[in-house]
Amino acid sequence: MISQKHKELAQQMMEFARKNGCSASRIRIDAGTETTFEYRDEQLEKLQQASENRFSIDLFVDDRYGSYSSNRMEKKELEKFIQNAIESTRYLAADDCRTLPNSDLYYKGNDAPDTCFDKTIDNLQPDEKLQLAKATVEEVYKTDPHIISVSAGYSDSSNFNYLIDSNGFEGEKAQTYFGLSASISLKGDGDARPESWWYDASLFWNELQKTGIGKKALERALRKLGQEKIKSGNYTMVVDNMNAANLLSPIISALNGNSLQQKNSFLIDKIGKKIAAEKLTLIDDPHIPQAMGSRWYDYEGVATKKRAVIENGILRTYYIDTYNANKMKVEPTISGASILTFNQGTKDLDGLIGDVKKGILVTGFNGGNSNSSTGDFSFGIEGFLIENGQLVKPVSEMNITGNMLSLWEYLAAVGNDVRTTSSWRTPSLVFEKVAFSGL
Amino acid sequence: MERRDFLKTCGVTVAGAVLLPHLLGSCDSGAKEGVALMLSHFGVTENDLKKIMAAALENGGDYVDLFFEHTFGNSLSLRDGAVNRASSAIDFGMGVRVIVGDQTGYAYVENITMAEMLKAARTASRIASSGQKTTSVNISEKIFPNYYPIVNSWEDVSVKDKAPYVQKLNDRCFALDKRTSKVTVSQSDTTSYILFCNSEGVLCHDYRPMVTLSAFCIMEDNGKIENFHSARSFRKGVEFLTDDVVEVIAREAVEGAARMFTAVKPKGGEMPVVMAAGGSGILLHEAIGHAFEADFNRKNISIFSDLLNKQICDTHINIVDDGTIAGNRGSTNFDDEGTASQKTYIVTNGVLTSYLHDRISAKHYGIASTGNGRRESFRHTPMPRMRCTYMENGNFDEQEIIADVKKGIYAANFTNGQVQIGAGDFTFFVKSGYLIENGKLTQPIKDINIIGNGPKALADISMVGRNLKLDDSTWTCGKDGQGMPVTQGLPSVLVKKLTVGGE
Numbered sequence: 022m023i024s025q026k027h028k029e030l031a032q033q034m035m036e037f038a039r040k041n042g043c044s045a046s047r048i049r050i051d052a053g054t055e056t057t058f059e060y061r062d063e064q065l066e067k068l069q070q071a072s073e074n075r076f077s078i079d080l081f082v083d084d085r086y087g088s089y090s091s092n093r094m095e096k097k098e099l100e101k102f103i104q105n106a107i108e109s110t111r112y113l114a115a116d117d118c119r120t121l122p123n124s125d126l127y128y129k130g131n132d133a134p135d136t137c138f139d140k141t142i143d144n145l146q147p148d149e150k151l152q153l154a155k156a157t158v159e160e161v162y163k164t165d166p167h168i169i170s171v172s173a174g175y176s177d178s179s180n181f182n183y184l185i186d187s188n189g190f191e192g193e194k195a196q197t198y199f200g201l202s203a204s205i206s207l208k209g210d211g212d213a214r215p216e217s218w219w220y221d222a223s224l225f226w227n228e229l230q231k232t233g234i235g236k237k238a239l240e241r242a243l244r245k246l247g248q249e250k251i252k253s254g255n256y257t258m259v260v261d262n263m264n265a266a267n268l269l270s271p272i273i274s275a276l277n278g279n280s281l282q283q284k285n286s287f288l289i290d291k292i293g294k295k296i297a298a299e300k301l302t303l304i305d306d307p308h309i310p311q312a313m314g315s316r317w318y319d320y321e322g323v324a325t326k327k328r329a330v331i332e333n334g335i336l337r338t339y340y341i342d343t344y345n346a347n348k349m350k351v352e353p354t355i356s357g358a359s360i361l362t363f364n365q366g367t368k369d370l371d372g373l374i375g376d377v378k379k380g381i382l383v384t385g386f387n388g389g390n391s392n393s394s395t396g397d398f399s400f401g402i403e404g405f406l407i408e409n410g411q412l413v414k415p416v417s418e419m420n421i422t423g424n425m426l427s428l429w430e431y432l433a434a435v436g437n438d439v440r441t442t443s444s445w446r447t448p449s450l451v452f453e454k455v456a457f458s459g460l
Numbered sequence: 461m462e463r464r465d466f467l468k469t470c471g472v473t474v475a476g477a478v479l480l481p482h483l484l485g486s487c488d489s490g491a492k493e494g495v496a497l498m499l500s501h502f503g504v505t506e507n508d509l510k511k512i513m514a515a516a517l518e519n520g521g522d523y524v525d526l527f528f529e530h531t532f533g534n535s536l537s538l539r540d541g542a543v544n545r546a547s548s549a550i551d552f553g554m555g556v557r558v559i560v561g562d563q564t565g566y567a568y569v570e571n572i573t574m575a576e577m578l579k580a581a582r583t584a585s586r587i588a589s590s591g592q593k594t595t596s597v598n599i600s601e602k603i604f605p606n607y608y609p610i611v612n613s614w615e616d617v618s619v620k621d622k623a624p625y626v627q628k629l630n631d632r633c634f635a636l637d638k639r640t641s642k643v644t645v646s647q648s649d650t651t652s653y654i655l656f657c658n659s660e661g662v663l664c665h666d667y668r669p670m671v672t673l674s675a676f677c678i679m680e681d682n683g684k685i686e687n688f689h690s691a692r693s694f695r696k697g698v699e700f701l702t703d704d705v706v707e708v709i710a711r712e713a714v715e716g717a718a719r720m721f722t723a724v725k726p727k728g729g730e731m732p733v734v735m736a737a738g739g740s741g742i743l744l745h746e747a748i749g750h751a752f753e754a755d756f757n758r759k760n761i762s763i764f765s766d767l768l769n770k771q772i773c774d775t776h777i778n779i780v781d782d783g784t785i786a787g788n789r790g791s792t793n794f795d796d797e798g799t800a801s802q803k804t805y806i807v808t809n810g811v812l813t814s815y816l817h818d819r820i821s822a823k824h825y826g827i828a829s830t831g832n833g834r835r836e837s838f839r840h841t842p843m844p845r846m847r848c849t850y851m852e853n854g855n856f857d858e859q860e861i862i863a864d865v866k867k868g869i870y871a872a873n874f875t876n877g878q879v880q881i882g883a884g885d886f887t888f889f890v891k892s893g894y895l896i897e898n899g900k901l902t903q904p905i906k907d908i909n910i911i912g913n914g915p916k917a918l919a920d921i922s923m924v925g926r927n928l929k930l931d932d933s934t935w936t937c938g939k940d941g942q943g944m945p946v947t948q949g950l951p952s953v954l955v956k957k958l959t960v961g962g963e
Binding site for chain 1: 569667
């Protein structure tokens with residue numbers, strides 16, 4: 022956890038800021054430790070270990086605002102740093118929308134700060150971690166003539182943070198993370214060396230999948246052999262659960278108060294309106310126990326709660342923090358999404374593919390972007406041609422192009438196959454009438 | 461190399477500057493200069509460095525280096541017409557790297573005490589297991605050319621000196637077009653002090669300035685909203701901030717946003733693409749630059765792994781990766797493992813003549829490093845990274861190139877790109893450009909992705925213009941979680957066939 026010494030330092034710096042002219046302040050201390058082992062083919066490629074700290078302070082001085090941070094945790098240095106920060110802030114234009122949140126909105130519960138922390142991490146031996154990476158490589162190394170190289174990485178980390186502000190908020194959180202990944206390069210046609218990867222991640226050591234990662238990566242790589250682009254046209258698009266979040270991301274960004282207030286969003290004035298197919302129900306569910314993304318409060322200390330983001334295609338909420346709420350003269354909600362969950366359908370990926378007569382399964386995005394003001398997007402993709410419910414050949418070097426609103430309007434099916442390795446729990450999705458460009 | 465009198469720590473008004481404990485109460489370190497000053501800045505002696513390196517080599521190991529960094533950055537932002545947010549960040553620490561063959565052990569600390577540094581050295585040393593003791597090394601200062609001399613340091617100015625330029629950029633964006641409805645402007649500067657030494661005896665230091673000024677312009681026209689971003693970034697001092705650069709950025713942002721209203725999405729498919737001079741260098745960065753990075757090639761996982769010394773494109777094509785351009789965002793005096801920067805020809809007369817090497821890959825291939833071993837910070841290990849990647853001029857006028865295309869795309873502005881090193885498929889996102897119809901630019905186009913395959917695209921470059929332009933926007937290259945400042949450039953070129961997104 023954050024040491025008592027550092028908590029006291031935070032308190033002292035808050036008092037120092039007050040005495041030096043700050044009307045309000047918010048201080049955050051982060052500390053963390055990380056270990057990584059990377060194993061490639063027949064030897065350990067890299068080991069890395071480190072721990073770090075950071076002190077961050079948001080200052081409110083004469084209706085002016087600045088944010089400052091340092092990894093130098095020494096009291097005298099921080100005092101000088103804060104003095105300079107106050108002086109810098111005073112040169113700014115006033116902005117009376119910069120305030121701490123209304124303290125009624127703060128998280129005030131007594132939940133333990135370490136429900137996402139696995140104490141096992143303190144007892145894991147370096148050899149055990151190294152062996153895990155090595156065993157992942159050995160699952161598949163030299164098992165197929167196409168294999169050029171196999172890499173696997175194990176990493177774990179513990180992260181702690183402590184947040185206080187001059188309105189009386191105090192919060193603390195501890196979290197562990199364990200991850201195991203594999204990446205495989207194959208000899209393909211000509212000079213091409215297609216590669217693929219797989220990973221698992223968990224907040225708890227016992228829940229980390231420790232075998233099969235290498236095999237899954239190899240399976241994913243082998244099926245890519247012989248990729249080619251196919252004819253341009255409108256196809257049904259199935260997007261697997263690893264990649265569906267890429268299509269959700271522009272929607273979530275467009276709900277952000279900052280984007281809305283700056284008119285840089287294609288979802289302005291859409292609350293209560295239909296923005297997607299009825300099949301889409303998206304819930305922000307921050308309190309799923311021991312889950313990636315679970316949290317009791319956001320960066321301002323504002324309490325999180327379960328809320329519908331999109332219900333049967335109808336937009337229900339924006340993500341608006343204190344500053345943007347003040348600017349927009351609306352009530353704040355919360356600064357951003359915690360855990361996003363879909364109302365799931367009844368079929369897994371194979372089931373969804375089975376229903377498609379002619380379409381493309383997207384298993385990877387390659388670059389591209391979405392215009393934040395208009396929702397117009399264009400992304401590179403790779404995947405598989407689907408005919409009569411079967412994957413018939415791997416495709417690549419193609420683009421999909423369209424507009425976010427029309428894309429989600431044509432959402433045809435939602436899978437039941439979410440992965441919990443990410444805080445956005447996206448299942449596989451099916452969209453009709455997507456423009457693919459290839460040959 | 462210019463000696464920066466950087467210890468103006470008394471009475472400094474820059475929030476990002478920091479007083480180190482061993483300097484508190486002392487302002488008379490002006491007597492020292494060069495590496496002595498830098499040793500004093502980090503509170504270490506040459507003897508300390510030798511001790512840490514010896515500890516790092518306790519288990520054997522071919523090589524060790526120590527990388528000390530003190531970076532402070534300041535940024536100012538304008539929103540809704542007022543410069544109303546300031547930020548600063550200090551980052552301070554050192555990393556110890558031990559190499560054995562292709563293997564790396566790495567540890568870093570933020571607290572630069574002998575005890576902590578020795579502990580980090582012993583952690584990094586665990587990569588080695590031969591147990592062979594290395595005899596202690598002598599280190600001596602190595603001086604490198606300075607490709608980013610500055611006139612005025614960012615440490616010598618405060619918010620009040622910089623804010624007027626930020627404000628002016630906003631005001632110009634509004635003055636240039638009445639459809640401008642929202643503008644955000646940001647200015648940021650960072651200054652890094654680097655001290656480096658290694659077991660080959662190199663001891664060196666660097667002072668790395670960086671500045672960025674950018675505007676994001678939102679426009680409204682008949683209920684439609686469009687946006688455009690423009691920026692400039694250099695390794696320069698305060699002299700970068702001028703009315704001229706403000707005007708250039710304002711015009712680019714406003715004209716770009718205005719053009720979007722009349723732009724359409726083209727019909728997608730394979731077609732010829734003329735890459736306009738400048739930011740089109742993203743083609744080189746994605747299509748070949750990454751795949752030329754020698755870590756991928758020593759592992760044999762790049763699509764170019766078997767193509768060294770082979771003809772890969774037209775004999776008129778020469779491509780370089782250059783870290784020596786004065787004030788360029790991608791320039792380095794030496795890379796982050798003590799190797800002098802250089803201008804590296806990666807394609808000469810159409811032949812792949814060199815990969816981009818760091819120390820590990822250079823040793824693997826038995827050649828000298830090309831000075832591409834860069835790291836984001838002391839928290840990271842170096843790997844081969846690009847600097848400023850560009851193609852030299854060819855023989856055509858841009859007009860001749862456009863005239864050669866019956867039906868295609870002219871790609872002018874870009875936001876981002878990506879590549880698959882092994883498969884060779886690369887993409888870049890075209891923010892704006894034009895249709896080419898019967899040899900002429902016609903309808904503006906916007907927001908489409910272009911995808912191609914590296915070796916094929918390179919071989920498909922059939923005409924090269926004589927209008928090389930470097931793009932000095934805020935290009936940041938991402939690889940294995942490390943962000944790196946780079947730039948790129950291109951004369952106008954014709955690529956015979958790429959797949960253009962569209963509906």
